[in-house]
Amino acid sequence: MKETCEIIDRAAAVKQTVAVCTTEEKNRALTLAAEAVLSDKKAILDRNLADLENARGKIPDTMLDRLLLNEKRIDGMADGIRQVVALPDPVGITLSENMRPNGLNIRKVSVPMGVIAIIYESRPNVTSDAAVLALKAGSACILRSGKEAHGTSSEIVKAMREGISAAGLPADAVQIISDVSRDSANEIMRAHGKIDLLIPRGGKRLIQACVENATVPVLETGTGICHVYVDRYADVNKALSIIENAKCSRPSVCNAEEVCLVNEHIARDFLPQLKKKLVDDREKAGLVPVKLLLDPRAAEVIDGVPAGNGDFDREFLDYTLAVAIVKDTEEAVRHISLHSTRHSDAIVSEKKSEQELFAKGVDSAAVYINASTRFTDGGEFGLGCEMGISTQKLHARGPVGLQELCSYKYIIRGNGQTR
Numbered sequence: 226m227k228e229t230c231e232i233i234d235r236a237a238a239v240k241q242t243v244a245v246c247t248t249e250e251k252n253r254a255l256t257l258a259a260e261a262v263l264s265d266k267k268a269i270l271d272r273n274l275a276d277l278e279n280a281r282g283k284i285p286d287t288m289l290d291r292l293l294l295n296e297k298r299i300d301g302m303a304d305g306i307r308q309v310v311a312l313p314d315p316v317g318i319t320l321s322e323n324m325r326p327n328g329l330n331i332r333k334v335s336v337p338m339g340v341i342a343i344i345y346e347s348r349p350n351v352t353s354d355a356a357v358l359a360l361k362a363g364s365a366c367i368l369r370s371g372k373e374a375h376g377t378s379s380e381i382v383k384a385m386r387e388g389i390s391a392a393g394l395p396a397d398a399v400q401i402i403s404d405v406s407r408d409s410a411n412e413i414m415r416a417h418g419k420i421d422l423l424i425p426r427g428g429k430r431l432i433q434a435c436v437e438n439a440t441v442p443v444l445e446t447g448t449g450i451c452h453v454y455v456d457r458y459a460d461v462n463k464a465l466s467i468i469e470n471a472k473c474s475r476p477s478v479c480n481a482e483e484v485c486l487v488n489e490h491i492a493r494d495f496l497p498q499l500k501k502k503l504v505d506d507r508e509k510a511g512l513v514p515v516k517l518l519l520d521p522r523a524a525e526v527i528d529g530v531p532a533g534n535g536d537f538d539r540e541f542l543d544y545t546l547a548v549a550i551v552k553d554t555e556e557a558v559r560h561i562s563l564h565s566t567r568h569s570d571a572i573v574s575e576k577k578s579e580q581e582l583f584a585k586g587v588d589s590a591a592v593y594i595n596a597s598t599r600f601t602d603g604g605e606f607g608l609g610c611e612m613g614i615s616t617q618k619l620h621a622r623g624p625v626g627l628q629e630l631c632s633y634k635y636i637i638r639g640n641g642q643t644r
Contacts, residue, residue, distance in 0.1 A: 229412040232400045236340045236365040237419045239395040244337045244363045246394060248314040251361055254398075258388030259306035262353065265384040266299050272376040273349065280373045284347070287477040287543045292347045292373055302353045302381075309357045309609035315627040316363045330638040335631040337363030339421035342413050343612065344435065346371035346427035352378040354603070354610040355424075356385055356399045362630035365398050367420070369413060371427065372405040379403070414439035421632075424625070426613040429540070444625065447590075447616030448540045449479035449568040451598040454557040454583065456574035457490040463595060464495070464573040465502045470597040471571070472503065472515060477542045479614060480569050480601040484537055484547045486557045487523070492550045496526045503546065513544045520549040537564045554579045558586035565589060567616045569598040590616050590623040 246254075262269070273294040280292055320333040341364045343355045352368055359366035370378035379401055386396040402409050413423060417440040424444045425435040435443050453471055455464045471482035487495055503515035517529035518536045529548070536547045537560075551557045554572070561570050571593035572583040580594045591601045591614075601624065603611025608626030615621045621629035 229402050229404055229409045232367060232402055233340070233342075233413070233416050233419050235397045236367050236400060239397045240337075240339045240365045242395055243360065243365050243398045244316075244339070246363065250392065250394065251314070251363070252310045254389045254392035254394045255306055255310045255357055255360060256388075257392045258353075258357070258385040259303040259310075261384040261388035261391075262299065262306070262381060263303050265380065265387075266296065269299060269377060269380045269384070270294060270296070272380040276349075276374055276376045280347075284373060285477075285543060288347060290475070291477050292349065292377075294349055294377060298350060302350050305350075305604060305610040306353060306357045308604070309361050309627070312361070312609050312627060314361070315631050320633055327642055328640060329642055332636045332638075333633050334636055335628070335633050338630060338632055340365045340367065340419060341422045341424065341630065342367040342369065342416075342420045342441075343424045343426060344369045344410055344413060344431065345425070346431065347373040348426075349374045349377040349381060351426060352381045352401070353385065355426075355612055356382070358610060358612055358625075358627060358630055360389070360394075360398055362627050364421070364630065366400070367413065368399070368401040369409055370401065370405065375403070375405050410434070411438070414441060417441055422630075424612050444612075444615055444621060444629075445617045446613035446625070447479070447566050447568050449481065449598075449601075449614070450483050450538065450540050450564060450566045451480060451568055452484045452486060452557075452561050452565060452570040453482050453598065454486040454551070454554070454561070454570070454572045455488060455491070455495060456554060456557075456572055456576065456579050456583075457488040458576035458579060459488075459491070459495075459573040460575055460595075461491075461495060461498065465498060467571065467573055467595070467597045468499065469502055471599055472546050473507070473512075473544065474597075474599055476544055478599075479540070480598050481542070482546065482571075482598055483539065483541050484549070484564065486549055486551050486560060488554075488557075489522070489550050489552055492523070493526055496523060496548070499548075500527045500529070516545045518545060518547045520547075522550040523548045526550075540566070554582050555586070558583060561587055561589075568614060569593065569601040571596065571598050590614060 382401040390396040518532040519529040569591040612625040
């Protein structure tokens with residue numbers, strides 16, 4: 226508790242210094258931070274190996290993949306930092322300007338948040354993503370990692386602080402809390418007046434706890450019950466490729482597909498091909514087959530496990546896919562509105578009217594037409610990296626990048642006007 230309070234106070238103490246840094250100062254600090262991460266690669270990998278050994282048998286294998294770092298992933302972290310360096314500075318931009326009849330000039334200008342806290346779970350790459358985005362957006366950053374990734378995350382923060390300090394900026398611009406108990410999370414949630422924005426990034430329970438208990442502003446990132454709807458006018462080969470990628474390329478992440486909806490007009494032809502692609506072919510290739518949970522209509526067409534109560538409302542985060550047959554695009558949209566977490570949902574169709582009906586009807590942060598849901602990612606959207614995927618509608622929605630980490634204020638210039 227004491228350590229958490231001290232870290233919050235130190236972040237508050239340096240936020241003004243960080244807020245007034247020039248673009249060049251921030252970019253130099255981030256460049257040196259990226260170099261420090263690469264220089265400390267062995268130490269980071271050693272800590273990650275220890276984290277993996279401690280977590281093995283306690284979390285599913287698909288979650289171990291989230292925790293795993295290797296040389297390629299660390300190189301990717303450094304590349305992500307450099308990509309943010311190359312992005313325009315989001316601070317100090319004139320968002321709008323208005324000259325009033327009385328001569329007042331009113332400008333709406335982007336400004337830093339101040340202190341941004343991130344509570345996250347088992348993905349150590351979130352550590353560098355969050356820190357670099359916060360710093361480039363002119364804010365101090367407090368990180369609170371989950372216990373599984375804490376050793377790795379601490380080593381990453383140590384390296385980044387060395388780079389930031391070498392650039393002449395306060396190292397306390399990026400801090401990590403060593404206490405991984407609920408007490409530290411609760412302390413962050415209640416730091417009203419000191420923390421300007423809290424971003425929870427993890428599972429449903431973590432996000433709900435922050436939304437329900439925090440007295441500081443919370444940017445709600447969402448779990449991903451992502452759908453792919455295969456329309457009657459779909460290109461079948463395109464659909465099979467998209468579904469395999471959305472489900473199997475990395476099933477433990479929030480933009481992975483969890484539900485497949487198939488138009489009834491093509492179900493009898495398409496579902497056997499889907500089973501062959503995701504189950505039979507993967508087994509023959511020595512890959513993990515996908516477990517298909519079937520609604521009653523789909524179960525009449527192919528073999529699988531009957532879907533139970535709640536299976537269309539679950540984020541599986543593994544090689545499991547719920548499958549249902551729907552009448553048409555309108556029914557697909559209704560199904561998604563009932564079960565989606567409004568993260569990422571896709572239609573595969575060659576008919577423009579069906580594409581437009583789906584795109585207008587589905588109320589999700591990212592709606593895809595003939596593409597995999599796996600692209601909902603800050604890097605893939607050209608944001609360098611991301612703080613998370615926001616599924617709310619106020620302030621920010623979709624991948625949270627630099628612009629979404631800024632607030633704004635009005636600067637009014639006059640010449641003696643009175644009201």
